[in-house]
Amino acid sequence: MMPAQGPQRRLLDSLNSTPTATPYLGLATNQTGPWCLQVSIPDGLFLSLGLVSLVENVLVVVAIAKNHNLHSPMYCFICCLALSDLLVSVSIVLETTVILLLEAGALATQAAVMQQLDNVIDVLICGSMVSSLCFLVAIAVDRYISIFYALRYHSIVTLSRARWAIMAIWVASILSSTLFIAYYNHTAVLLCLVTFFLAMLALMAVLYVHMLTRACHHAQGITRLHKKQRPTHQGFCLKGAATLTILLGIFFLCWGPFFLHLTLIVLCPQHPTCSCVFKNLNLFLALIIFNSIVDPLIYAFRSQELRMTLKEVLLCSW
Template identity: 80%
Template sequence: MPIQEPLRRMLGSLNATPSATPLLRLPGNHTGPGCLHVSIPDGLFLGLGLVRLVENVLVVVAIVKNCNLHSPMYCFICCLALSDLLVSSSIVLETAIILLLEAGTLVTWATVVPQLDNLIDVLICSSMMSSLCFLGAIAVDRYISIFYTLRYHSIVTLSRSQRAIAAIWVASVLSSTLFITYYKHTAVLLCLVIFFLAMLALMAILYVHMLTRAWQHAWGIAQLHKRQHPVLQGFCLKGAATLTILLGIFFLCWGPFFLHLTLVILCPQHPACSCVFQNFNLFLVLIMCNSIVDPLIYAFRSPELCRTLKEVLVCCSP
């Protein structure tokens, strides 16, 4: 399986070769016969990477082209798409090269360019971390826009958002470089798990609070106009469904990956945990699917962005 050998080396290699890190890989004879192993075709990674690549390129081009979309909120959405774009490009590049290696078309690329291996490692890891950070930044931006509506434009200025974006990119690159360098240490995996839990808690708290405020606002309107409770109940159900989808997709796509890292810390040699370790490639596929869904949630729901996107596609069509 060609998927991200360097990335697996850092986060829990599933390579069955003797050189695999003992802490991160269980011997094959420890795997129980009842383990469910989902085999992922090699071409699926390349296909998903290409879909992510095209989708996020469209988002970035549309935001850059339309001056009306040069607001702090769309800057965060653009950076989220750019993060997904970078990791997609890395996955497509690395997967294509490894497939060519398996076909015997190329010589071993790590020996030709020794540092390219680690460079792609850092690029993938930093892009994944920045993607999580920008998801949190979008949640914070929406929270401020709701709870500090009158002061929003004075709090979230373009210059402040640009500094926040620069800080996220710098922190992601520096931390990813440290993670790649010290990938054998358990503290690295622990930091990644804590980082994910912090982002999940941040998003959950902010979005739940926003839903609560929206419910209170709807209740006030219903009381003012003497509307029936079914109208308010319908609003609450719609808001709860939206919140469930938003956080559910995030947890479903990222949760298994960080569950893998948690089990590497807690039970690296336990036979039951080895069943989870075998599906590491599936967890990476879920992360890739999250990057495909992100533009649908955060970008393509904007009428202004969709109009710009249609203009771009019309101009590019023959």
Template identity: 60%
Template sequence: MNTTFNPLVMKHVASENNSDNATSNASYSNTTTLVCNKIIIPHELFLTIGLLSLLENILVVLAIIKNRNLHSPMYYFICCLAVSDMLVSVSNVVETMFMLLIDQGVLVVTFNIIRNMDNIIDMMICSSVVSSLSFLGAITADRYITIFYALRYHSIMTTQRAVAIIIAIWVASTISSTLFITYYKNNAVIICLITFFLFMLILMAAMYLHMFTLAHLHAKRITAFYKNRRQNQATSMKGAVTLLILLGIFLICWGPFFLHLTLIVTCPKNPHCLCFFNHFNLFLILIICNSFIDPIIYAFRSQELRKTLKELLLCSW
């Protein structure tokens, strides 16, 4: 992806830093052996992965809507996580198609149109990262409650509360992404996003540590009278493991992007940091891959969801 049409506002910052410091970077290269090769990823690859991930996440949403057995708070949150991934997929497909049409000379647009499109796409991606982290946190909390408060779960995590949490997350994501795009040149906004990312990771890690260290002790205390609870707890632990996998994939795919943001704040003019910025396309493809991988994990870990997805695919044929 070129620097004339950027999928994220932070790419504007990186490209500005690259251009502003081109002279200093060149002089630095004369005195050192620093080699900085830019990774070029074809537009067609972005488009292909984007379309596949969009199709996958649409199928996940339709499967959860169709199957009443999946109408539970955890699957509501998973459905919203799929919608968050769709935001990345849609923004990627629209942007890549836009760039391909421009490169082929089919579409001629003004700078203002490009800038407005860029802002819309950036808002979608920023909203996606905030909502994805929030829904991962909501699913973690849901699994935590099912393990440690199994007998009270249905009174604690009601459908009404789940809907309220979903609405609150989407409203907060929309507001935060709007503020982020409006004040993207202010480092304080970037720091807030990085802080939110780290806070959510630490919070989820703490809950997981508690779940996996004490769940085994809880299971031993369950008597034969609570055999059904033992089965429910095993199911809850399976859900927790699934979420742990999702969280690990999220960290791998989004981690380089947040490192990119951190370097923009801490060392925007350092030659080594400028070299790291050149790999931004690789970070973008990782983000899109996250949207592509998540539905595969849902289907692999949930037999009920996998069965419904098969039914949808067979009906489509």
């Protein structure tokens, strides 16, 4: 039996039908020294994180679907982000459950069937990750337009255009994830994924930093108009900077290690230090699931109207 390298491709490893998803890992992991730190993430933790994310994002989708006042482009993007995170959770929960059943001997099926199931789950996981990143950027773009083009916002960001953008993101995510799973052992595919992540991170950083700068200038103008003291303006900017740091920091800390893993596969697949990083793939995937838990707290639950709708849903006040 091949050693497990994380939820992806572990179904096939359990059946000993194919090697791991990353062809370099089997050779590289044997070259790590005793100093290598490997964080063990049990399957039960994957299952628990997935279930928490599942519940959170289902509540977001239900609340937005129930309240017609939340059917604006911004909330459509938030709803799709919740759906993407929901797919991540469902994929992890499904694959982890099947793994546990296989290990317990409660599930018996042919290797060919399990291979097809594993491919479908891998496409689902990869596609949901790509769409999640895209919708995070879509939310940032929507907020940017609402600030810098406030008077023209409703003519620029229409519900029809938002739907077309959402459709394009889902189609692109499915196609790109299918190609990735089909050609996962090609260096060009990994480089494309890493470049995509860096581009999304850079775009989000530029948009949010520009929005923060505009907000600080606006606050400074109000301070001068009312002849208030400078600490008021500085306090607002410091609070905004702290919020921006948390937002981008969580994004980078949750997604960065996984894409660093992909980068090192290309740069140093057999180096002992890189091999040590490869051993922690489970941890990197757990961080992505954790991000799907944090996203509703950042983008959805801060809305008072959504919280009120959610309260009605939980109290069954239809």
